[in-house]
Amino acid sequence: MLFLSERKEVVMSREDLLNIVPLFILTSAAILILFSIAIKRNHKVIYVITALSLLADFIFLVTVDTPAKGIIEPLFIFDGFGKFNFGLILITALALTMLSYAYFEQREERKEEYYILLILATLGACTLVISKHFVSLFLGLEILSVSLYSMIAYLRKRKRSDEAGIKYLIMAAFSSAFMLFGMALIYYTTGSMEFGAIASYLAPFSKLPLLMIAGLGFLLIGIGFKLGVVPFHMWIADVYEGAPLPVTSFIATVSKGGIVILLVRFFLQINGHQYTSLVVIFSVVAIASMFIGNLLALQQQNIKRILAYSSISHMGYILVAFLAGGSLGIEAVAFYLVAYFITTVGAFGILTTLSDSQRDAELFDDVRGLFWRRPWTAAIFSAMLLSLAGVPLTAGFVGEFYIVAAGVQGNMWLLVIILVINSAIGLFYYIRIISIMSEKQEAIDRPEVTLKPSVYFISGITIAALVIALFWVGIFPDRLMTLIRFLIFS
Amino acid sequence: MNVIPAEYGLILASVLFTLGLVSLLIRRNIIFMLISVEIMLNAAGIAFIVAGSKWAQPDGQVMFIFILTMAAAEVSVGLALILQMYHQLKTLDSDAANKMKG
């Protein structure tokens, strides 16, 4: 398989060091912020530091040419796939930082520590996408989750924020317990925690040994929880609703994305496609996620919750491509993640600009008649929603096309057809929001949200960039496709 | 001289894990729920140690240390949140925290 490595020496070479620098940059940024807070609390400064460090990190990643496939035994692997998603996560984090500034600038609480948590969470996600070992997996995951706990509950004054935090904490810890136990079982059977070694242990088996099944099952529970696929989806809506908007979008994009990549990596490494039991389990999960997610969102009145439920079904879609496997499948997953990140961040970004200092804009009444109050905002939001629905001209369409293509190539007709049915169901609640926005509401004169001009500016360019990306990827996807393919096959 | 088979350790771990699980499900007091989660985590830790000893590797114990650290961090954040919740809801009943539903 692709990512299987033969090298075994444990000494750390120079390019290994180069490879790992991006992680260092993130860590040091966190520390830097810590110090600067100690010196003086200044939101703007902190925000600038964060943004710059993320940017720098990204630039370093893409400019400094590191060997095609660097491996740091036994924990990390720096292949194109990993790097691509590393970069993707960094960019997303950057966009979220922008939005977070716009969001927190008008909040009363102490804003500064938030950025430490943001960076640490990003660090965790990045660690996930390059890890090839249970230890690094575990570390990445926990860095991510622990910082998320406090991010979710960051706005202490809000009941819901706190409630969401606690729910997420207990559930996450619970699921990590499962996951750890699973790891332990796998370790117990295989005698290694490194993906490659596990794979080579499993290679002879045509059918999985019992303990292995138990282990993988527990592992899957942990992963499934973070992905928020059925039947581990129940926390999603509440956490999305309770968390501050930027955090919500962080959970929706970065944390899930990291896990997806990890899942793909692990699954391909142990060549899961050859085990019917695994394939069946994943298919069942995928189908259930698609249906239940969409049905839950169907008549939902709260936009945040709608997006939460829709994310469940989107994870289901991704699983379809993931199950289709093959290179097209992996490409599809990567591409879909890009599209999904752009769209989700965009959608939540719009909600961010609509929110005032008291509460987030999440109810239908917040967007009712938006087309006539703020046409551009409404238009962009509809674009984002249509992209989620997979309508042409948008990135979401190409993503969906990619997934369906992968599914068809893999002859997974059942899954693909269910996907089609579901995107028809899903269409309903997306266009429902649009129709709410287009309702003729001269009557509604709710106090217009007033933000500081700087805030407007920042969130403005961020969203503008996202929109451009949305349509660019939607209409000229070839660049991105070739890039992904190049990175995967290099 | 007789050694304890590794399976026994594994069984112990699973028993502990199940206990934690059950208590988590039956307890409503949020603090106890936190504790039960910790029990489950430690059960996983024991399982790691057992596995490590089976293969005569240090990795299991290393993992256990990581788990402890993580658990500690988790508990600290968790307690903070619980405190906050108590301020708001004036109760530790986890079922009381159900403002968001549907």
Place this chain on the structure above:
Amino acid sequence: MSDLVWLIPGLPFVGAVILIFGGTNLPRRLVPVVGAGSVGLSALMTLFIGFEFLTATPTAQSYQQVVWNWIEASGFSVAFAFHLDVLSLVFIFVITFVGFLIHLYSAEFMASDEGYARFFAYLNLFVGFMLILVMADNLLLMYLGWEGVGLCSYLLIGFWYLDEKNGYAARKAFIITRVGDTAMVIGLFILFKTFGTLNIAGIQEQAPQLWVVGSSQATLIALLLLGGAVGKSAQLPLQTWLPDAMAGPSPVSALIHAATMVTAGVYIIARTHVIFELAPIALFTVGVIGALTLLIAGFSALTQYDLKRVLAYSTISQIGYMFLALGVGAWSSAIFHFMIHAFFKALLFLGAGAVIAAVHHEHDMFKMGGLRKKLPLVYWTFLIGAASLAALPFVTAGFYSKDQILWLSWASEKGNNWLFLAALIGAFITTVYTFRMVFLTFFGEVKTQVTRVPGLAINISLVVLAILSTIGGFIEIPHSMGHVQMVTDFLSPVLPVTSIRPGIESSEWIIQLAAAILSIGGLLLAYFLYMKRPSLHFKIKNSIPHLHSFWLSGWRFDSLYDWLVVRPFVYVANINKNDPFNGPYNGVVRAANFFHRILSFTQSGILRWYLIGVVIGAILILTLGIWL
């Protein structure tokens, strides 16, 4: 000259276009000039062209003119082309001349109507389409004319649209004829599939080679064409629309529902006689239909109160005669009777129109009476027309045309005694109801005072028609008295001469005598019933109330169709109004919402609930993994 053939139908259309676009802006005086003028011009054209056609090229069977290529689609080719031969010439002649007279009549008759221009536009449109119908050289173009005249008939019946029931009458007429037309269209499909062309001449050549006499396909096609004919010519079983069609203005009834359109059926059968001769069964059916229709309509005519309805039923029955003639292969006699009938029936309708207008739109004959003093000219012309309809011997044209049919229905090879008997009875009834009408309207004591006396235009057209319907007969006189055969000879290039059963020419005079006696007898009976002993016919009526109402209602065909077709259709349409096919889709929606409710119940917001969810999930996954 004859390359201007296209002008004959062209001119009326031009007139129509002018009238439509000119509309109300046109000065009122100009309207009839355009309307009647255009038709008059094409009448003149007909004269010239007809003359040239007959003299210049005595050998020529026919003359074609392709105006443009209408439809040309991979093997299916139809030209917008006209075909002129003696048969079409007769029809063109009648259409243009009678049409012109009726236009003239209308110029005065409709003068006070707000839709003056609209009326003439429709009328011209009609003449144009009718001419296309009879001049078409292929069946598709003929079908164009065919539907066109149907449209105009619809428009003119519903001309006074403010009264809804006129609209309904128009609709009824149209839809019923459409039923026939549809049969005819299917006939065209088969013809095209068989011959690869719809060109009449072509079909007439190929048919004899392709089919033996009595071949099933020929029969099928013939019957389908007959369907169309039956619809247009108001024959059994599609005759019910014509009486209601009287809702239109009288000139319309005269032109469309007496003289021209309703005889289109006769024309098409004569035109495609080759096919019918190859299908004896179909031809016989034509005869039978004719016979039945003329009886049924005759009896209904006996009982009507409405002057125009009497005429309507009599039209049906007279066309029945024509069908009978066609059925026995007396082609030329049918055409002859068509021509004569066009004259006298137009005359009668115009007269009736004048009468009705005179007694301010009273249609009931029993409320009229004694009008012969007030409207002498109308009375005399009407009388001539009536005599001709009743075929009073020797002096009237009707006598010669109908007598020929009677004779041939018996004498022709294809004829038989039953058809002859029917025709005979029909002739008797005809006389009775005709003079019932005359006596009730013009004799007896005056019941209503006359408000409007017809002027010059009306009088001229009445007189001319009266003359025509008298002398018109002398162009065809039977053997027994001087044997003139202008019509037969004239039509012989197109229509075969009827073959008589051998050795019976001698007995022709018997038939004529019978016919003459019968018509005189009918006249006397009518005189006895309605003049001498007026109370008597009431007695008769009251003695057979059911039969009377049965005939009055036209043998209850309307209610029959109402029960068989209309009500079921409307019922089915209404129960489906809200499109049952929506059901399944709504079902899906409902199901989705149902599941939504179920699922959102699981999102209770209680932490332990979610934990249990995870545990259940874990158990499911493990069992699934172990079980597989």
Place this chain on the structure above:
Amino acid sequence: MAIILPGFIVTLLLGGILSWIVAKQSHLYARWISLLTLLANFIAIIIIWIQNMKSPASGSSWILNFSVAWIPSFGINFHMALDGLSLLLLSLTFFLGILSVLISWKEIQSRVGLYHFCLLWVLAGITGVFLTMDLFLFYFFWEVMLIPMFFLILIWGHENRRYAAFKFFIFTQASGLLMLLSILGLYFVHGGQTGIYSFDYFQLLGTALAPKIGMWLMLGFLVAFIVKLPAVPFHAWLPDAHSEAPTAGSLVLAALMLKTGAYGLLRFIVPLFRDAAMEIAPWAMAIGVLGILYGALLAFSQTNLKRLVAYTSVSHMGFIMLGVFSFNEVAAQGVVMQMMAHGISTGALFILAGMIYERIHTRDIREMGGFWMKMPFMGATALVFTMATWGLPGLGNFVAEFLTLVGVWQVAPMLTILAAIGLVAATAYSLRILQKVFYGSPVVSMELTDLSFRERIIMGALVISIIWLGLFPQPVLNTSIEAVNVMLHPNNKVEASVLPSLKTGDAFSLREKGGSDE
């Protein structure tokens, strides 16, 4: 020259954006800009048409052909080609486009800019559908044209617009996705056979399909097309969409968007899946006849004028089903005529309904009557188009329906007879319109003004074109005949002239090298 093909679409898109922008200054600008945009396109297509009639493209049925690589890694080209059929449909599109701007002149007073934006983008999408020769691109446009139409219905529609818009969008989108599946299936089958992974129409033409696979793929396409057409029982979206949309919306829906379905049947189903289509032909034709009768029946019972007209188009589209699946040249010609004629006649009826609504603000025919007296011009035009609806000879629909039925008779007499019965029913409902709306004595007390000058222009143009189609259909038939015959008898050798500069499938060849597939 071929650059004109994308040019059509680009002008429409830009025109839409422009009119949205300038609407801020004055609504009139927006109207004029969209009008001129469409006018320019119309003139352009007419010029092409005339040139083509003067010197027909010899040998190939393709007049113009434009292709650039779009997404090479999937073998997707921005490939457009123009043949007789597309030419006709494009001219219809732009012609009715102009009218749809004109009828909105007074009717639409709110958000004029956005309205014209949506209108022009719908037309752009439709244009794309008629032009594109790349299946991916086809699907792309197929979906693109839905969104603006969705907004047209949603924002400017009547009372029940939300329901209608949702129904329309979801029906068409869902069916479209099924078509996407089939497109991809075809793509991979073809790629597997030839190693050339391409969405190009001409590449895929020759694909040999196993019967079973062919059937499934064909069904995928079929669903999309007969939902759009629509054929019973997939018509449920249509009456709502038509009756709730604004006048121009109904016009575009009925006259153009339905035609995309018919076009798809002719362009894709028949040549690509000949065998499979032949196999289901009897059923498809039966569905067509069912549509004819059922549509006529329901049209007769409707009381909402626009809904009534909507059901008439269900009935008329049945003829298209019937004609296409008879696989007969004459019938196919009839189908083409039907597309044009129905576009004009039904469009005109919707316009009339809209004009009436503008005057009395109801679509309920029970509240109408006696309009002839007050609005003779409208009455006359209404007369013409109701006559067209039941197929009066001399008007376009007659030529269409007669050719179709003559053709179908060669293969399925019984069905033809049933369809002919449908014609009688058609008479019933179209006369019902006249009866209820224009006959009788006036019931509406309010003052009714006859057609304004603008309205007379519109109706005049429509009347002239329907009569032209009826009496001189030859130009239309000549233009389409070659294209139609090519589709009916696909010569499996790909026409080299129209093949795009192939740079396809590298993605997959690369994969084979990478060999990372399982």
